[in-house]
Structures are given as C-alpha cells and as structure tokens.
Amino acid sequence: MMVLKTPQERWDPRWSALIVVDVQNDFASSKGAAALRGEDMTASQAMVPRLVKFIEAGRRVGLTIIYIQTLHGPWTDTPSWIYRKSQQKALNSCREGTWGAEFYDGIEPLPSERIVNKHRYSAFINTDLNTVLKARGIESVMVGGIATNVCVETTARDAYMYDYYVTMVGDCSAAYDEKSHEGTLDNIRRHFGLVADSTEIMQTWEGLGQKKAAGI
Numbered sequence: 760m761m762v763l764k765t766p767q768e769r770w771d772p773r774w775s776a777l778i779v780v781d782v783q784n785d786f787a788s789s790k791g792a793a794a795l796r797g798e799d800m801t802a803s804q805a806m807v808p809r810l811v812k813f814i815e816a817g818r819r820v821g822l823t824i825i826y827i828q829t830l831h832g833p834w835t836d837t838p839s840w841i842y843r844k845s846q847q848k849a850l851n852s853c854r855e856g857t858w859g860a861e862f863y864d865g866i867e868p869l870p871s872e873r874i875v876n877k878h879r880y881s882a883f884i885n886t887d888l889n890t891v892l893k894a895r896g897i898e899s900v901m902v903g904g905i906a907t908n909v910c911v912e913t914t915a916r917d918a919y920m921y922d923y924y925v926t927m928v929g930d931c932s933a934a935y936d937e938k939s940h941e942g943t944l945d946n947i948r949r950h951f952g953l954v955a956d957s958t959e960i961m962q963t964w965e966g967l968g969q970k971k972a973a974g975i
Contacts, residue, residue: 760898760922766926767967775897775898775924776901778901780882781828781910783853784860785851785860787905793852798935803935812957813928813960827874827877827882828862829852829877830878831854883918900924900926902915902925907939908942908943915952919952927953
C-alpha cells in the first residue's frame with residue numbers, strides 16, 4: 760500500500776477513484792419513493808449539478824469513476840431488510856426494473872465507466888467493488904451521493920475498513936436533513952478520513968496538470 764500523507768496525494772487521479780453512490784430517481788426525484796414518503800429533496804436536487812461538474816472535471820484528468828446503483832427485489836430481500844423503517848408502508852425503493860431505480864437526471868455513466876449494483880447500504884457488501892478497485896490499482900477513494908448519512912457513509916466506512924484512503928466530498932453528498940449530513944461529515948473527519956469540497960479537489964487537479972505541462 761502506498762503512503763499518501765497529503766490531500767493532494769490522495770486525490771491524484773493516478774491512484775484515486777470517485778464512487779458515486781445511489782444518485783437515483785427514488786432518492787433524488789420529487790416523484791421518487793423518498794419524496795413520496797415525506798423526505799425533503801431540496802438538498803439532493805441542489806447537490807446534483809455540483810456532482811455532475813465534479814464528474815466532468817474528473818473525466819478530463821482521467822479519474823476512475825464508479826457508479827453505485829441500488830437494486831432491490833425478491834431475490835435479494837430478506838425479512839430484516841424488508842421490515843426496515845423506510846419500507847414499512849411499502850416496498851418501493853429502487854425495485855428492479857422500475858423508473859425509480861434508474862439514475863437521476865444528469866448522472867449518465869459513459870461506456871468506459873463502471874456501474875456496480877448493490878443490494879444493501881454498503882457498496883462493498885456482496886459486490887465486486889473491491890475487486891474492481893484493486894484491479895485498477897486504486898489506493899484512495901472519494902465518495903459522494905445520496906444519502907450522506909446512510910449509503911454514502913456506510914460505503915465510506917467500509918472503504919476505510921478495506922484499507923483505502925477515504926475522502927468524503929461534502930458538497931457532492933446530500934441527506935434529507937442538514938443535521939444528518941453534518942453529523943456524518945464530522946464523523947468522517949474524526950474517524951475515517953478527509954472531508955473536502957469538490958472545488959478544493961478540482962483545484963488540486965489543475966495544479967497537477969500545470970506541473971505535468973511544465974515537466975515537473
């Protein structure tokens with residue numbers, strides 16, 4: 760494992776990846792399952808344009824980008840999963856083959872970018888995400904998406920447990936209330952890695968480009 764002490768080293772596209780978690784209609788759209796059960800979509804919808812801009816900047820510098828897509832259905836449902844609180848009224852979040860499970864407007868993976876399907880909060884549980892990251896030589900992950908305090912945080916925690924350097928991209932993550940969002944950011948700072956804004960990371964990428972052009 761490489762020793763990456765500075766933020767600039769951890770965000771270097773040569774060995775870092777962006778993991779985009781669950782930016783799907785059911786979690787972001789005003790017509791999605793979360794909205795229909797009363798969640799506030801304001802922060803999620805405001806976050807997406809920043810995330811899209813960050814993805815575009817990452818593509819320009821050759822960043823590995825992996826999209827996580829939650830899918831639920833009878834083959835993966837278990838009693839404990841079915842009866843979690845958010846599904847008490849109806850099993851309607853990201854059901855396989857539904858519009859709600861599709862990526863939200865603006866999130867459009869390229870053919871060269873990886874989509875990993877997951878069935879639980881963590882993108883590492885029973886998926887090939889860890890294998891994909893190792894095969895790409897990834898040492899450090901940047902994590903964003905929805906919801907900050909649930910699937911994004913769980914994925915970031917597991918990334919740390921798998922010995923990746925972790926950065927939560929704070930302005931490219933969203934929760935359904937500000938207290939939950941900020942609580943997760945504070946927890947990541949204290950125990951699991953770094954928290955940064957996308958603009959800070961993109962400025963680092965610009966600096967790397969300038970050094971490369973100058974032959975440094």
